[in-house]
Amino acid sequence: MSGTHEHEHTHSHDHADMKRWKHDGVRVIPGNQLDPNVPSTPGMDRKAAINFARVGAQKLWAGTVNIKPDAKTGAHHHGHLESIIYVVKGKARMRWGEKLQFTAEAGPGDFIFVPPYVPHQEINASRDEVLECVLVRSDGEAVAINLDIEPIEKPETVLWIDPVHRDPAEKK
Numbered sequence: 001m002s003g004t005h006e007h008e009h010t011h012s013h014d015h016a017d018m019k020r021w022k023h024d025g026v027r028v029i030p031g032n033q034l035d036p037n038v039p040s041t042p043g044m045d046r047k048a049a050i051n052f053a054r055v056g057a058q059k060l061w062a063g064t065v066n067i068k069p070d071a072k073t074g075a076h077h078h079g080h081l082e083s084i085i086y087v088v089k090g091k092a093r094m095r096w097g098e099k100l101q102f103t104a105e106a107g108p109g110d111f112i113f114v115p116p117y118v119p120h121q122e123i124n125a126s127r128d129e130v131l132e133c134v135l136v137r138s139d140g141e142a143v144a145i146n147l148d149i150e151p152i153e154k155p156e157t158v159l160w161i162d163p164v165h166r167d168p169a170e171k172k
Contacts (some may be wrong), residue, residue: 027055034064039142043071043124053139062141067092067131072123075100075149078114082138085112085122090131096120098152102158119147 034047035054048054049064067090085092085106092106096118105125106112114120124131 008012029054038063041073043068050127057140057141061137063135065133065135067124069124069129070127073121075119075147076144077117077119077147078137079117079142079143079145081143082116083114084136086134088132088134090129091125092127092131093123094120095123095151095155100149101155103155104158119149
């Protein structure tokens with residue numbers, strides 16, 4: 001964004017535009033003014049920061065979730081929505097798969113990505129600390145489809161693996 005590049009643009013800088021941008025431009029939502037009137041699960045406290053009703057967001061929903069110690073959701077998925085969970089404090093455990101047969105944990109500073117239609121379960125892995133997260137979804141719809149899944153007893157731990165980051169136990 002630095003430099004002296006000239007660029008063409010088609011918006012004007014008249015008084016009406018300035019007034020419109022003042023009220024329809026960037027929004028700051030103070031952390032102490034989040035909306036608690038959102039669907040929640042027992043043991044979880046969700047609050048909306050960004051949604052259509054609050055700021056006119058068309059393609060995103062963002063908010064916070066605090067999960068009580070040892071609490072967990074039932075198995076569910078979010079339909080066509082993508083979800084991102086950012087762990088602020090505590091230890092998150094995710095289980096996923098047709099029988100919730102896979103598991104991974106995330107701590108402060110970690111991001112979790114949940115693709116569309118993936119059966120999963122969110123768990124606070126701590127018995128005595130609240131799990132605090134920021135949640136972002138790819139649409140303002142509140143889609144949560146509960147699933148009747150009998151989870152397997154011992155899920156398989158999955159390490160984050162991609163072409164750059166390999167399982168340390170894997171031989172080269």
